[in-house]
Amino acid sequence: MTDPTAITPDRRPGGRTARVRTQVLDAVRAELAENGHEGLTMEGVATRAGVHRTTVYRRWRDVGGLLVDVIEAAGEIDWRPPDTGSLRGDLTALNQEIQQSLVVQPSFAVALMAASFHSDQAARAQTRLWADRYAQCEIVVERAIARGELPARLTDARSLLIAATAPLYHQLVLLRADPDPQLPERAAEAAVLAAAAGAFSARRSACDPGAPS
């Protein structure tokens, strides 16, 4: 049972283990989007995936395990932030992606947010995913600094990115407003204007060698 060669064929990338994971996570996404977090069951996922439910229980243990893995899988996608040649263009394109993910019916993104209110495990996985995505997006701000659009070393990339994207989530998820086709660009533009006016100056810390003494 512990002979590693016995399980190797199942563990190679693209092997049966990977195929089963793909089938199960596809089923989780479909069930989440259709029935929400409350409708997610191990049995429903196994049936939809066409996988024996003992396999699902053994590998994912419970609904929390399925949620964590589907969030981690979202983080494994080879996603890159937009690169349009201007900060305003990049942030607008990013906001358009966000708006699209939130207004599509049913929305997997909204279902995950709802689930994270009810599962600490899912909430932690989602917090890691958000942190990764915002870290990936910092390149958008770095490129703007390199192009001379923003003052170097004076812009806190994370604060700028949050200011640019937060109104989308606020309007569409919390306020449940109808999607406004102008919002992605308007929110991007507001953040760019605020940044140009020095709104997101990086906080200087005592250990920052560039901090004035």
Place this chain on the structure above:
Amino acid sequence: MTDPTAITPDRRPGGRTARVRTQVLDAVRAELAENGHEGLTMEGVATRAGVHRTTVYRRWRDVGGLLVDVIEAAGEIDWRPPDTGSLRGDLTALNQEIQQSLVVQPSFAVALMAASFHSDQAARAQTRLWADRYAQCEIVVERAIARGELPARLTDARSLLIAATAPLYHQLVLLRADPDPQLPERAAEAAVLAAAAGAFSARRSACDPGAPS
């Protein structure tokens, strides 16, 4: 049974009906904050309120009815937006109130948002409450225009208010970041700088008499 005088004593403001509502809604808030939306039951609320459960069923019907009423009661509070003498001061004070309501443990505000993901009735009531609150806050922008801090007729108050407040909800509710004591002021400042740079110009509509032809 239909003699109006027979029920009048119970219906007057401050009478038994009002007292029962206060007791029941206090119990809903406490149960929501302690156990979340999923832990809310008619029986739990009746017991905590010290009210007979048939009264609770007759008047609120189900958990959705309790949620709607507790949200409507929040809208009945005589709340006024801050009036500090400057737009930046007002928005900072508003953000401090918001941050406080979101980080207090347990948070009734966060529990309501979680509930609204799972109850359409609660979601609609919450959307009305948000709309009312943002409408009440527009005076903050109007006063800034009157003081000459912002260009008249060129500022969309709602967009500005959302830009100022959205980062708080995004950081604390969706990203589950640790509260940052500087965030209320920094988010307020970014919105004020963006507004001063013309970010929230009101969209001119064809029926707006001030629109250029």
